[in-house]
Amino acid sequence: MQRWIYLLPLIMVLGLGGLFWSQLGKDPHRIDSVLINQEVPPFDLPPIKGRTEGFASADLLGQVTLVNIFGSWCIACRAEHGFLVDIKASREVPIYGIDWREKDRDAGPAWLARFGDPYTRVGDDPDSKAAIAFGVTGAPESFIVDQRGIIRYKHIGPLTPEVWTRTIRPLIEELRTP
Amino acid sequence: MITEIGHFALILALCVAIAQSVVPMVGAQRGNTAWMDFAAPASIGQLFLVGVSFAALTHAYVTSDFSVLNVAANSHTDKPMLYKVSGVWGNHEGSMLLWVLILALFGGAVGMFGRNLPPGLKARALAVQAMVAVGFLLFVLFTSNPFERIPAEMVPLNGRGLNPLLQDPGLAFHPPFLYLGYVGFSMAFSFAIAALIEGRVDAAWARWVRPWTLAAWCFLTVGIALGSWWAYYELGWGGWWYWDPVENASFMPWLAGTALLHSALVVEKRDGLKAWTVFLAIVTFGLSLLGTFLVRSGVLSSVHAFATDPTRGVFILALLLITIAGSLALFAWRGPSMKAGGLFQPISREGSLLFNNLLMSVGTATVLLGTLFPLLAQAFDYKVSVGPPFFNSVFVPLMVPMIVAMGIGPLLSWKRADLMPALKRLWFVAAMTLGAAALTGVMVGEYLVMSMVGIGLAVWLAGGTLAEFVGRTRLSPKRMAHTPRSAWGMTLAHLGLAVAIAGMTGAGLWEQERVLVMRTGETASIGGFDLTLDGVDSRPGPNYEATRGTFTARRDGDEVVVLTPEKRIYPVEGRPTSEAAIHSMLAGDLYAVIGDPQGDGHVVRLYWNPLVPWMWVGCLIMVAGGTLSLTDRRYRIGAPRRSRLRAAAQPAE
Known part of the structure; x- marks a missing residue:
């Protein structure tokens, strides 16, 4: 057999080793840069039960928006939910929701009916189509998207008033000033 | 002192x-x-x-x-x-x-x-x-x-x-077993390197490598099952496998080790696949080392990473590179001289073993790619995370043809075989498989196709394995007594996998979950059971404080079991853990978790996890098969007549 086949594994391992070497000491927990300053990947989600409008990437154009990934199964989302309802009430920014990985088509709508519905539009994403496109690592996660549909900020975990006043509100105002 | x-x-x-x-x-x-x-x-x-x-x-x-x-x-x-x-x-x-x-x-x-x-x-x-x-x-x-x-x-x-999460009997024994597996593969590695230096791989070599690999494989299987079991009941959300980098780190050597076990068989019986087997031995141990490196260097983020120190990372990486690159260099130099001995047709026992070896290797490579891809992307300043959807959609389909071949392979003869006679012996199994899949299709509402495939594969594998066993022994006690233990071991291990596949299908696809706030006296139903919350009380433990909920589970009004999940606070470490209450039945697990108080009730999570116990039982059967095979006569007696082997080995040098 050709000798080079026997060399192949060695070459691959050396390449991999160099890669590891370059990555040592970098902080893997800084995963906030995913897709930042990139366009929202195109998606088109169907509506959740009881709503007529779905949620597609095109809906985000022309305005600054907050995209929030949630699921009725997610305990941290419940902790965050009240705050989202407050934001909705303050009319600061429209919130678009992605209802992620619901096993039961009634669970999401029931959850929103019970705890309040802060979303302008909600897409149903049972097989993680949009969630994967957004590079979601876990729910809840929120993204700030600008008028041109470019992701400007990613927040992992529940949104809190502190993060909001310190980081997100200034960012939204900055994005709105032409 | x-x-x-x-x-x-x-x-x-x-x-x-x-x-x-x-x-x-x-x-x-x-x-x-x-x-x-x-x-x-x-x-x-x-x-x-x-x-x-x-x-x-x-x-x-x-x-x-x-x-x-x-x-x-x-x-x-x-x-x-x-x-x-x-x-x-x-x-x-x-x-x-x-x-x-x-x-x-x-x-x-x-x-x-x-x-x-x-x-x-x-x-x-x-x-x-x-x-x-x-x-x-x-x-x-x-x-x-x-x-x-x-x-x-x-x-x-x-x-x-x-760390309170680690204060658990399942986890107390998880690392020793895992290490016995990981490190056990070092023996196959050492034998492989020794063989490369000697320039000789023969049946006697395989006979020596196989038991050590088999022992390591058994330990690793137990270790992985224990870890998965621990995650299932301790993390308190009913999951059992997350494709977390560190889980993958233990799964990759398992896959490669399984492939090694089977290719070593070809070396032993037919003197073929030598270079490949040596390569697998190096890769298996290399992946074990990679696992050690990934956990301890902090290059990947994971729930497991418990020592993240760059100096240690550099040291382990250097160790890893010297070991793996060194041995692969040796392999590149000496490997080509390992002439394949026994030739074989594609349709033969060797052919099916090779086919499955390739699928397992591709599977291992897939897991490796998925695990390291975030790192690869990061090196080019692009951040991604690879999650269960990737592994489920790439790895799982790879396993389908493998399981199908596993049902047929043992029925094929060495060297050259005809597919038709084997398939003829399996028509009954095929009919059972289709029947089981159809029955599943009728009973299951969601994930229809995957459920049918999962259950169909489990039945096919179990049926094919049993058909081989029946064909070999014709169920006569005398023949059974003469069946070597390694054959019994193979039958058991393959049956174990079939049971585990059924379990994974049920656990992965049919799980039911309810999250709700319950007050004392309220009842909620899940999976055909009615659970009543009888009360919530506080209870001190040896080094923690527990909040305990008491649920009575009834089925059609008859009491089945009382479940008492706990939420524990460990004051020394200041961390809470949730102790799920699980009632295991043949059909599945009833699983309850008590959470924080909300209003005048508590957040509770209830799960019905069908067939979950099958996974653990399946793993135990696999380990029993491996252990039985390990006690086979030929490993105790040692290498056969050396003179013949020397003569056979000479031309290879």
Whole structure:
């Protein structure tokens, strides 16, 4: 057999080793840069039960928006939910929701009916189509998207008033000033 | 004092390991018997010294000697004895010491029981084993010394405790089993390197490699199952496999090791696939080392990463590169001279083993790619995370043809076979498979296709395995008595996988979950059971405070079981854990978790997890099969007539 086949594994391992070497000491927990300053990947989600409008990437154009990934199964989302309802009430920014990985088509709508519905539009994403496109690592996660549909900020975990006043509100105002 | 003895014994072990890695190797090159014979006593001495060292650290934990930094950082006087002992390996330094101990254990076992090994092979294999030990002993002594003392005036009154999540019987034994598996593959690796140096791989070699690989495989299977089981009941959300980088790190050596077990079989029986088997032995141990590196270097983020220190990362990476790149360089140099012996047709036992070997290797590569891809992307300043959807949509379909072939393969004869007679013997199994899939389709509402495929595969594999067994024994007790234990082992292990596949299908696809706020006296239904919350009370434990909910589960009004999930707060560590209450039945697990109070009730999570116990039972059956195969006669008697083998091996050189 050709000798080079026997060399192949060695070459691959050396390449991999160099890669590891370059990555040592970098902080893997800084995963906030995913897709930042990139366009929202195109998606088109169907509506959740009881709503007529779905949620597609095109809906985000022309305005600054907050995209929030949630699921009725997610305990941290419940902790965050009240705050989202407050934001909705303050009319600061429209919130678009992605209802992620619901096993039961009634669970999401029931959850929103019970705890309040802060979303302008909600897409149903049972097989993680949009969630994967957004590079979601876990729910809840929120993204700030600008008028041109470019992701400007990613927040992992529940949104809190502190993060909001310190980081997100200034960012939204900055994005709105032409 | 005892602590210093432990430290000293470890330094001595390093000296012995250095001698053991040089003297027998040189002896084998020069044909010096006395030098070669040094390997066995050295390996036993090394085992003794590392054993003393490990015992010394255990002593420090058991007596709560907080003048030892490692004990102060990880133990506490209030901890139950089991967790004081398991605390020894519940931290980076101690777990590395355990790693080294197991490495020495396998070397020592070869030294003790390898009497009828060819002397050159034995000397070289033990020397290679010692080289690995030198690397890891240096690592422990220089970067992760578990015997470091705290200056007398700074000795704390009590320790900082052990991560409460780890205070659990399932997890107390998870690392030792996992390491017995990981490190056990070092023996196959050492034999492979020795064979490359000798330039000879033959049936006798395979006969020696296989039992060590099989033993390591059994331990690793137990270790992975324990870890998965622990995640299932301790993390409290009913999941059992997350494709987390560290889970993958243990799964990859398992896959490669499984492939190795099967390709070594071809070397043993048919003298074929030699270079491939040697390559798999290197890869399997390499993946075990990679697992160690990934957990400890902090290059990937994971729930498991418990020691993230760049210096250690650099050291382990260097060790990893020297070991793997060195052995692959040797493989590139000597591998091409390993001429394949027995030729075979694509449709044959070898052919089916090779087919499955390839699928398993591609599967391993897929998992490796998914695990390392975030790192790869990060190197190009692009951040991604790869999650379960990737693995489920790439890895799982790869396993489908593999399981199908697994049902047929054992029915094929060596060298050359006809597919038709085998398929004719399987028409009944095929009918059963279709029937089971159809029945599943009728009963299941969601994930229809995947459910049908999963259950169909389980039935197909079980049926094919049983058909082979019936064909071999014709169910006559006399024939069964003459069936070698390795054949029984294969039957059991394959049946175990079939059971586990059924379990994974049920657990992965049909799980039902409810999250709700319940007040005392309220009832909720799930999976055909009605659960009534009878009350919530507080209860002190030995080193924690627990909030306990009491649920009575009824089915059609008849009481089935009382479930008492707990939420525990560990004041020393300041962390909560949730102890799920699980009632296991043949059909599945009823699983309840109690959460935080909300209003006048508590958040509770209830699950109905169908067929979950099948997964653990399936793993146990697989391990039973492996163990049975390990007791096969031919491994106890050793290599067959050497004269014949020498003659056969000559032209290969």
